[in-house]
Amino acid sequence: MNITVLGAGAVGGYFGSRLADAGANVTFLVREKRKEKLESTGLRIKSVKGDTYFRQPNIATDPSEITECDLVLLSVKGYHLENSYPMIEPLVNRGAKILPLLNGVEHYEILEEKFGKEAVIGGLCFIITTLDQDGNIVHTSNQHNITFGMLDDSHRSTCNQLESVLKNANVEYTYSDEIQEAIWNKYAFITAYSGITTASRLEIGPIRTQKETLELYKDAAAEMKQLASAHGVDLGEKFIDIIEERAFQFPENGTSSMHQDFRKGLPLELDSLQGGALRMAKSKGMQLPIIETIYRLLKPYEQGNMGKVL
Numbered sequence: 331m332n333i334t335v336l337g338a339g340a341v342g343g344y345f346g347s348r349l350a351d352a353g354a355n356v357t358f359l360v361r362e363k364r365k366e367k368l369e370s371t372g373l374r375i376k377s378v379k380g381d382t383y384f385r386q387p388n389i390a391t392d393p394s395e396i397t398e399c400d401l402v403l404l405s406v407k408g409y410h411l412e413n414s415y416p417m418i419e420p421l422v423n424r425g426a427k428i429l430p431l432l433n434g435v436e437h438y439e440i441l442e443e444k445f446g447k448e449a450v451i452g453g454l455c456f457i458i459t460t461l462d463q464d465g466n467i468v469h470t471s472n473q474h475n476i477t478f479g480m481l482d483d484s485h486r487s488t489c490n491q492l493e494s495v496l497k498n499a500n501v502e503y504t505y506s507d508e509i510q511e512a513i514w515n516k517y518a519f520i521t522a523y524s525g526i527t528t529a530s531r532l533e534i535g536p537i538r539t540q541k542e543t544l545e546l547y548k549d550a551a552a553e554m555k556q557l558a559s560a561h562g563v564d565l566g567e568k569f570i571d572i573i574e575e576r577a578f579q580f581p582e583n584g585t586s587s588m589h590q591d592f593r594k595g596l597p598l599e600l601d602s603l604q605g606g607a608l609r610m611a612k613s614k615g616m617q618l619p620i621i622e623t624i625y626r627l628l629k630p631y632e633q634g635n636m637g638k639v640l
């Protein structure tokens with residue numbers, strides 16, 4: 331299978347490497363600075379599930395350099411979605427499908443509008459991974475799961491092909507026949523989880539042992555469940571219990587990618603996560619008071635530079 335990974339960052343670099351190790355023809359479509367780094371040091375994954383290293387990964391900086399592409403693994407941040415269109419478009423025009431792994435839900439409507447329903451497969455991931463100072467990818471969670479599934483009948487053969495690669499890859503995967511629910515489930519969870527960890531500046535360990543703070547996390551998730559329901563997705567009676575359990579499954583020092591970005595002084599995906607929830611709530615005449623409070627608290631840090639001082 332020919333796979334183009336858009337964004338050789340923490341998520342794209344990790345899963346792209348695992349897919350390449352499994353025999354897929356993987357090309358990392360990157361910008362100039364990342365290209366220089368990858369060319370000088372190679373692509374190194376340091377992982378609790380086993381390290382891997384490519385001295386010379388396939389790299390392109392322009393989609394015209396990529397002749398064969400069945401699937402684009404879209405792993406940019408929400409705030410880089412728009413600038414990724416020129417990279418994706420030529421590949422989709424040549425028949426590639428897109429598998430988004432970024433957090434959020436609004437990007438589905440946006441991508442489908444731009445590239446057509448046939449082009450956009452449903453996807454998400456569970457992993458804790460980040461770039462270290464040398465540009466290596468550091469994976470620290472036991473989880474390294476890609477969940478994907480058909481949003482349209484035309485996705486079947488690409489999903490089947492992807493499954494046959496993933497079967498041989500050092501990752502977990504879920505080929506879901508309820509991918510819409512899975513996407514909303516992840517979105518509802520991550521909007522609460524990233525919000526509480528980042529607004530409190532705490533890892534999950536101290537959050538889950540402080541009753542009041544754990545309750546706040548669950549209440550934020552309950553607001554997100556209502557939002558999902560208003561958008562036609564029932565997350566099920568056990569959703570809040572599952573959300574609570576999940577908080578106990580992460581390592582003591584586990585946190586969200588948003589909180590990791592905050593600590594590095596990087597921009598936050600506030601607009602695509604909590605901001606998106608508020609937009610979608612407004613469109614249904616709903617209020618999400620906890621999510622809105624988190625959003626307002628984090629707004630001064632959205633562009634990133636203030637995170638360093640705390």
Ligand SMILES: NC(=O)C1=CN([C@@H]2O[C@H](COP(=O)(O)OP(=O)(O)OC[C@H]3O[C@@H](n4cnc5c(N)ncnc54)[C@H](OP(=O)(O)O)[C@@H]3O)[C@@H](O)[C@H]2O)C=CC1
Pocket residue numbers: 336337338339340341342359360361362363364405406407408410413414417431432433455456457458459460461587599
């Ligand atoms: N990290 C994690 O543990 C998890 C992250 N996620 C989600 O996955 C998504 C990606 O996160 P993450 O991997 O951490 O982010 P990173 O910032 O590590 O990676 C994103 C990459 O996208 C690249 N990029 C942006 N625009 C373009 C472009 N136009 N062309 C080529 N490359 C581009 C960036 O390149 P450049 O270096 O040039 O800026 C960067 O390397 C987010 O939505 C995040 O919420 C989900 C689960 C876990």
Ligand SMILES: CC(C)(CO)C(=O)C(=O)O
Pocket residue numbers: 433455456457458459520523524585586587588
């Ligand atoms: C919580 C986690 C690590 C789970 O994959 C995540 O998705 C994120 O922080 O972006």
